[in-house]
Amino acid sequence: MNIHFIQHETYEAPGAYLSWAESRNCKISFSKVFQKDVLPYSIEFIDMLIIMGGPQSPNTTIEECPHFDADAEIRLIQKCISAGKAVVGVCLGSQLIGEALAARFNHSPEKEIGVFPITLTEDGKNDEKINHFGNILNVGHWHNDMPGLTKESKVLAFSEGCPIQIVSYSDLVYGFQCHMELTTEVVSLLIESETDLLDKSTKHLFVQNPETILSHNYNEMNEKLFQFLDKLIFTYKN
Structure with missing residues (x-):
């Protein structure tokens, strides 16, 4: 399997997404x-495209962030979807999938930073x-935002702070507003990037302080993600 990360x-x-790809002996790019780095011109050697998160939004311009070209x-996402590739988006990546399918992203009702429960819908x-x-x-x-929905998409999970946490756009295309890839190492990097996280935790209902976020064990969540990815690859191959 050829897995390409943006x-x-x-x-x-990519945290647990990369650990999964390595443990399954995938070819990783x-x-x-x-x-x-430039985006791939050809998708011939991509079986699964995984688009990670970022502080940008789909509306962020090249003038605002020279290394991010949303369009x-x-x-690229549209090419992969049209070609029947597996596509997974995380946070910003999920919003970009929605945009690729003409579904505009929205702001989430609440800012969420930390570990909070999601609940599966009946579709989930x-x-x-x-x-x-x-x-x-x-x-x-x-996150602060959430992905848009198409007529065909299904909301599979929600949280108290955000009504759209996991979306299936098709059997091979999924958007995760949540971050199931987090590990202690990735969380440490994210905390370093949020210089005012402690202050935010006192102002927002769904923002935890750094110590609380670092204290979580992410293993169960990561293993659930592994199983999802295994099932997605099985669907892709069959």
């Missing part, structure tokens, strides 16, 4: 756009790729 910032690392990423409970999550699962969050 990574927008050093601290928005990157577009680290923060290092000015170029959207075109019936989705064979994620129903092993159980009705309620504690997962990572680090």
Whole structure:
């Protein structure tokens, strides 16, 4: 399997997604756009595209962030979807998938940073790729926005602070507003990037302080993600 990652910032690392790809002996490639890597021109050697998060939004312009070209990423996502590739978006990545399908992103009702439960919808409970999550699962969050929805999409999970946490756009295309890839190492990088996190934790209902975020064990969440990715690859191959 050929897995290609788009990574927008050093601290928005692929974490458990990369661990899964390595453990399954996948061929791994990157577009680290923060290092000015170019996006792949051809998708011939991509089986799964994984678009990571970032502080940008789909509205961020090249003038505002020279290393982030939303339109170029959207075109790549569209090519992969049209070609029947597996596509997974995380946070900003999920919003870019929605944009690629003409579904505009929105601001989330609440800022969420830390570990909070998501609840599966009826569609989520019936989705064979994620129903092993159980009705309620504690997962990572680090966001202000949420992905848009198409007529065909299904909301599979929500949280108290955000009504759109996991979306299936098709059998092979999924958006995760939540961050199930978080590990202690990735969380440490994210905390370093949030210079005012402690202050935010006193002002926002769904923002935890750094010590609380670092104290979580992310293993169960990561293992649930591994199982989802295994199921997604099985669907892609069949």
